[in-house]
Amino acid sequence: MIYFIGAGPGDPELITVKGKRLIGEADIIIYAGSLVNPQVLSGAKPEAEIYNSATMNLEEVLNVMKRGVAEGKRVVRVHTGDPSIYGAHREQMVELDKLGIPYEIVPGVSSFLAAAASLKKEYTLPGVSQTVILTRMEGRTAVPEREQIEALAAHQATMVIFLSVGEIETLSERLQAGGYPADTPAAVVYKASWEDQKIVTGTLTDIAEKVKEAGIRKTALVTVGRFLGDTFELSKLYDAHFTTEFRKGV
Numbered sequence: 001m002i003y004f005i006g007a008g009p010g011d012p013e014l015i016t017v018k019g020k021r022l023i024g025e026a027d028i029i030i031y032a033g034s035l036v037n038p039q040v041l042s043g044a045k046p047e048a049e050i051y052n053s054a055t056m057n058l059e060e061v062l063n064v065m066k067r068g069v070a071e072g073k074r075v076v077r078v079h080t081g082d083p084s085i086y087g088a089h090r091e092q093m094v095e096l097d098k099l100g101i102p103y104e105i106v107p108g109v110s111s112f113l114a115a116a117a118s119l120k121k122e123y124t125l126p127g128v129s130q131t132v133i134l135t136r137m138e139g140r141t142a143v144p145e146r147e148q149i150e151a152l153a154a155h156q157a158t159m160v161i162f163l164s165v166g167e168i169e170t171l172s173e174r175l176q177a178g179g180y181p182a183d184t185p186a187a188v189v190y191k192a193s194w195e196d197q198k199i200v201t202g203t204l205t206d207i208a209e210k211v212k213e214a215g216i217r218k219t220a221l222v223t224v225g226r227f228l229g230d231t232f233e234l235s236k237l238y239d240a241h242f243t244t245e246f247r248k249g250v
C-alpha cells in the first residue's frame with residue numbers, strides 16, 4: 001500500500017492527524033522537497049529512508065515505490081498542500097494501477113485555504129461572489145484555450161491563481177482585459193502559514209508593482225475579487241429571521 005499524503009501549506013501543524021501518523025509509521029518517505037516543509041517529516045522513524053522527489057523523475061519515484069512494496073515496507077509519498085491541486089499525483093496513480101499496487105490518498109490543507117486564513121477573509125461572500133476559481137496562467141504547462149485568464153475573469157468571481165506570481169504584471173493586465181475593473185482588490189500571499197509569510201495587498205492597478213517591491217517571485221498565490229473588500233450581505237444561515245433545518249426563525 002502506498003499512501004499519498006497532503007503535507008499542508010507549510011506550518012507543520014497543518015497536516016492531518018492521519019497524515020502525521022502515517023509519516024511516523026513509514027519505512028520509506030518520498031517528499032516534494034521544493035515546497036514541503038522538512039519539519040513535517042520530523043516525526044519520521046530515525047531509520048526511515050527519505051527521498052526528495054525534487055531531483056527525481058517519475059520513473060525514479062515509481063522505482064522507489066515498487067521496491068518498497070516488494071520488500072513489504074510502508075511507503076508514503078508526501079505532496080505539498082493537497083495532492084489534488086497541481087500535485088502531479090494522477091500520473092503516479094495510473095502507473096501504480098498498471099503495476100497492481102494499491103494506494104490511498106490522505107487529503108491536506110491546500111495553500112489556497114491557508115491563504116484565506118492568513119488574509120482573514122472568506123472567499124464566498126453573499127452578494128459578492130459564490131464561486132471560487134482556482135487556476136494558473138500558462139507557463140511551461142499549457143492551459144486550455146477556454147480557460148484563458150480573460151475568459152475566467154469575465155465572471156468577476158473570487159479567483160485564486162497558482163504558479164503565476166512571477167508574471168504578475170501580465171496577469172493583472174489580463175485580469176482587467178477580461179472584465180475585472182481596475183480598482184478590484186488583489187492580495188498576494190507568499191508562503192502562507194510559514195514563518196516568513198508575506199502579504200501584499202492592493203488593487204489590480206498597483207499589485208504588480210507592490211509585489212515586485214516586496215521581492216516576491218515564487219511560492220505565492222494571487223487572490224483577486226471583491227471578497228477582499230468590506231461590502232457584503234449578511235448570511236441567511238445565521239439570520240435571526242431565517243428558518244433552517246436546525247433553527248426556527250423569529
Ligand code: SAH
Nearest residue numbers: 081082086110111162163191192219220221
Ligand atoms: N498542491 C499544492 C499546490 C502545488 S503547486 C496546494 O494544494 O497548495 C505550487 C504552487 O502552489 C506555488 O507555485 C504557489 O503558487 C502555491 N503554493 C504552494 N504552497 C504555498 C504557500 N504556502 N503559500 C502560497 N502559495 C503556495
